[in-house]
Amino acid sequence: MSAHPALLLPAAKDLAAALPASTDVAVIGGGLAGCALAYYLARAGVDVVVVERGELNREASGTNAGSFHFQIAIHQLTGSDGDADAARLHEDVRLHADAADVWSGLEDELSADLGVHVTGGLMVAETDDELRTLIRKQRIERDAGLETELLTGRELRDFAPYLAGDLTGAVYCGREGHANPLLAAPAFAARAIEAGALIRTHAPVLDVEEASGPGGTRFRLRTGAGDITAGRVVNAAGAWAPEVAGLSGLSLPVYSDGLHVNVTEPRERILTPMVQHIGRRLTLKQAANGTFIIGGGWPARPERPPARYSVRWDSAAGNTAVAVRVVPALRDVRVMHMWTGVIAFTDDLLPVVGEYRGLPGYYLCLASTGFTLGPIIARTLAEHLAGRSGGRLPAGYAPDRVPALTRG
């Protein structure tokens, strides 16, 4: 259990503060990336304002299941070419190992209970083919410095007796775990405000203009809560990043889908590690309060605004079928509710982080399916914006790698 205060939230009056006329860095989007950026920038002494169109943490940042995914997942493997996967994923896996460090120190850093639990994680295989894929991916992880362990047969049975007896194998990563996605971004926001950041909710960005001046390009943001000029802009709008980019004439290939998650009634602990599947869509864990959270990438149905996504019953049925296949003891556990969230991703499923050279001063901070990576990419980008030497982001994350990112 965390020794930190239960609920660290920004005050309503701070979130309704008037926008200043100008700032150094304007961040668009009050999700995990935006709130973490505000925190790390303010701590580095950089003048920062976050504008959020609604409430904080309401989209992908707050509707994912809070898992730390450090192992390579099925959707990251092309399946055809092991060497290409290795080259593409090498730096990515290494950054995930660094992300594990950030998460394990985050509750102390923010003095807040974020529900961080390092439980370890299992990625299971059901067939011999899947076991071969596990072996291949584990080699990439090992070469990149992420400690994982392959378990089969008796060893797996002893380590994880709750798994179905006929699974062919699993890879265990001791660093995986989860945090409470409902509390991480608000805690970042509260500490950011303490450090001098301004975070304004209910301030949709309506237009972004550029004006050249003596100090270079400046950006003028017209928002629902007034205008503000900024030396630099960070687009951290997640699934809505393409719309925000469009205000600056940028075409940004970021896509979004609706995601289905099931939560069960609380039960006595039977399961410590998170459980994933290398061949089927499953992420399963038992939270600290005893509920099982079951997801893994099953779709939700898009709805007309203002609704976002509704539950698809076939997703519930398919998702729970995989869950009881892998952990049979779940059969009689009752699903208490289902929620839907949004998930944003790119063509290569890697984040887009850094300055877009085609528009100097315009930055992107988008983690593709990225609760895990949100804090570390925000911290690294903040170090860069503050002019400090810090961690390096993988070259594969650079906005300029995205061929379809164009202006005009």
Add this chain to the structure above:
Amino acid sequence: MRGAAATGREQSCDLLVIGAGPAGLAAAATAAGHGLRTLVLDERPAPGGQVYKQPGPGFRILDPARIGRDYLRGTELARRARESGAELRAGTEVVALRGTDAVVVESGTSYPVNARRLLIAAGAHDRPVAFPGWTLPGVVTAGGAQALVKASRVVPGNRVAFAGSGPLALAFPAQLRHYGVNVVLVLESGPRPGPAALAGIARAAAGNGELLRDAAGYRWQLARYRVPLRYRRIIVAAEGDGRVEEIVHAAVDAAWRVVPGTQQRVAVDTICLGYGFVPADELLRLAGCAFGYDEDLGGTIVQRDDWTRTSVPGVLAAGDVAGVRGALSAADQGCLAGLRAAADLGALTETQAEQLARPVRARLARKERFRAALAPLYAVGPGIYELAAPATVICRCEEVTRAELDAAIASTGDVNVIKSYTRAGMGLCQGRNCRRQVAALVAASTGMSIADVPLPTPRPPARPVALAALADDSIRDEGLFIRD
């Protein structure tokens, strides 16, 4: 809906009725009587709903005449529904809705029902009221106590205090006393009916004699048993070591706010609360129906036209789920819903439906006048939502205190965000017990009216459902976030 396993059960019908209480049974009898293939689902083991509750399996009625008019009415309604050809499936739960289609859970498996018209007649549940000590063992709701006594013949407690309000609130303590419960104190938060109010009720009472006789009868029964009945008082706290041992009750003003210096203590081991009912509206919310607000009818109330149609095409609502008006009104509303479905599907012409509806509507109008005359006497005062202390648990499922809710409300006025910060309303009851209390706290903090506090986003399943009942191995993974 795809994803619910096939079980060989009837998978389609003309009219699907959810709830076999007075509204649902009357609708089924009407619709099936006009030839509609009608399916009635109820989560209880026997039809009848809460008021016309029938004894559970294992209980046999030896002398129907002695068991009460409600039982006989329930039997009669269920018989009519069955004889009309409607199919009744007891012990079934509806867990999800889309349009007029439902996912049904029965005996550990789930199956879809595709219906051309859907009637939601899910009834009401006790209005939850939080005060210091309300989560102690020994605190029961009137509905809960009634269910215990009627269906299981179990009597709660040795010394029982009843607190509540409403024209028929006194029915509960009178009934409990009748079954041998030692009721030591009855508190009615409404005023002692004065001559002017009684005159108003009498004027509106034409055709409602039965209701008036009932109300008078309950008061007379309490007097006969020498149960102290006190008006304009509520329970403000329950105390005890591990269970209720004592209550604090106090006088309240017209807004149900405590009058300082009027607190009194009484030793009891059971508290029975009957502050009226609120609609069990979760299926209406899942269906996406539009809502309005009427405190006297139970708070957030589904919008309907005079044919019981909601804002969602094909979805009807009747009985207490659409505003708490009681069993007699519910049966008439159910009748209207049955006629509407029959006309919609061509079993009746519009003219025939109108003709058949006319006397039903006249009866409903009479009852509505009576209810409107009584409502001001028993209007729920906002003070009832202001009793919780900082350490009082508001959300029982997730054990969230008022202090924690206050902390979240200091950050945002958005009910969904408050829910996400505190988990209040995320537990097994899906917010049925804390929703109103949270809304009242938001209203008090933001200065907005409780009527304007939005409802939190509804989440399926409407009832908890076992993974095994849900799981379907034939569903194909479509490959989310992989683009072609």
